[in-house]
Amino acid sequence: MRQQLVIAVKEQDYVKRLADYVRDSPFSEQWQLTIFTHAEAFVQFLKSGYPVHGIAAQPYMLEAAAGVLPEGVPIGALVMAPGQFPAYCELLQYQALPGLLQGMASIMAPAVQGTDREQTVQAITVYSASGGVGKTTLARQLVHTAANNGQRVFYVNLERWNAMDTWLERGAAHGDEGLSQLLYILQTHPDKVGEWLGRHSKRHALLRADYILPCSNAEDRMTLQATDADAIVRAVAATGQYDLIVIDLDEGLDELHLAVMELSHQIIWLVTEDPAVQRKSQLAYQYGMQRFGERFRLLKPRLQLVVNRSDGQLHAKRSIFKPACAFLPDTAVMGKGAAAVLSSPPYMAAVERLYRQLVKEEGGEPIANG
Template sequence: MKWISMSKRNLIVAVQESSYIERLGDFIRQSSFGSGWQLTAFTNPAALRSYMRGGYAVDLLVAQPSLLDELGELAESVLSAALVGQVGLSRHKHQVLQYQPLPQLLQSFAAIYASTEQHPMKLTDEGDGEFGGESAGGASIISVYSPAGGIGKTTLAMQLARQAAACGARVFYLNLEQWNAAPLWDSRDGREDFSNLLYTLQAAPDKAASQIVALRKRHPWLGVDFIVPCENAEERLSISAEHVKRLLGAVKATGEYDMIVVDLDSRLDAAHFGVFQASRHVLWLLNHDPSSLRKTELAMQYGEQKMGPSFEALKAKFRFIRLTPFGGSETEWHSGKIASLSLTASVPFVKEWAAFGQQGVAGWFDAPQYRGAIETLLGKLGELKPGGESGAASERRNSPAAQGSNSQSA
């Protein structure tokens, strides 16, 4: 997996509790956040004052209100936030809860940094001249598709994202289904996020990457970031190929992801074609059911009729993944064009998942045979190094920039 290194931003954290600094520093060193941020920490007000007056680079200063107040007036160029016990009680503009899960704490830091006008993240136009194009640098985009409904696309997409994250990749999961039922998100929180993001992509595209950083949420068990998907069915149907290319380009432009997994529904519209064009790999899920195979054949015919030679070029990205039927029997393909398809890999049918009809529940959304199949698939796609480590994680670990955090408590 290609990884483009970037300079680390300077995060200054000041609290009175040394144990808090130790936990935070350990977590940053072991997390993907540490690849983009360098931590310098203080528990002593005098040491903090000396550092701030020394003219050192500061991209974000986060401190308890009492320590911030001791610094007096800060230069306008210094972005600061108060680390508080309860939001709303401090006079400071930016406030972050001190005690919250560390992944969410670090996301709050990144969101504050990204939300300011001083630090815009701009979309880039690379490679093929289209936003989010497959030849552009940065994150690998892997989309999951099948014209057959209920075949397990979301299961494959979520397990793919989860396994890549477990191997050290920084993963963004994007659900573009018209009707989505995966319990990855709390529908009460962030219901308007996708609509607001689409508006920004059209009205102020240069701010889209920063807005993604501000709106994204973290699933602690899967280890992936996501945006709460579109709730408005009509709005989803209005998304064009250009919209999804800009959206994927904005996720790339954050510079914080190695892989973007796109979960598609069973229709085949302009948005799908746009995702296919932006993807490095399109995982096309098949099973042994004759009607599902026929739908794949019809979808291929439709693509050829709709896009002509352009669809022929897209077919080079298709990786056909077979859902192994219950009982493990291997039924031969027997239908026209289907018989000529070359399978990249197989994933097993897990009857417990089908019986529950739910996904994403920690504790039982796990099957060693499926996890092993996904790891094999990632290896075949070239997204894993030997030994099960993601290519991006390996490059980060071996790069000169992969240094530990500084800590100053004197």
């Protein structure tokens, strides 16, 4: 998992140059930037409780947020000259960007030590702007493929209407210890989350991966916040037991979806050849750009457009927001539950190719961070 570095500077041109430089530098593998140019938005973000691993801000921004700055988070003051704001570690705002970033890295060094286990975990989110396009089918097959390739995989389903009981083995989808209880532990006993996951995570024998049961109280999922989803994924990563987390999202596009996408190293955006499905994806993408701006734009390198139930012939004549990276055939469904997907050799082979493309297995590299 990348660290969340918050930058608060009033000059928009400055932060754009900084963001562009970070995106094309090795620091893009370490940091996820969240940028503010207005003090009010910066303060509101901190009040919302989003996870933050480091802050670099101008003095007036820090003064405006004095009452809500998170404890224990490394903070750097971006100053014009040394000695202007000695209450924090000072960084010259206007200096060569490599030197500035090295200074930020030094300030954030304690946070790096605290997230070593998270850094080894990759996260892939499967998303679609439409229902019924085969998203959960793809997520299951991706889980199975990764497990067959030697990865330790955890499956997280964050759909509002979680239908895991339709494909889990009989009795495996029922119980009192699911996401509702995990949320309670995260809020009341965060130091015991790892122990709780160790005792209550389930194992799917056929998919060869672990998972957690849905919310026992539907209201818990309906009121789930972005910070909750972020905490769930980070809790799984922090166990140190997994190499890959596959996250199954529903078709909304709000702060929760954005938070999960920002945690993800790759985001599979699934469509079909259906013009209505593709139009919905266009509209959702445009909405994401309008509502979330720079945060959403920074996700684009990680968005991987995949066309399901397609041989690629029709889609080649259409354009959504980027070229498709893979085409998946319709599944020849035989059997029930998870076995239905695993009994379709063409689909399995196509997902295997997609998996290798995502993790760049041939080059021996981890999933790209965008």
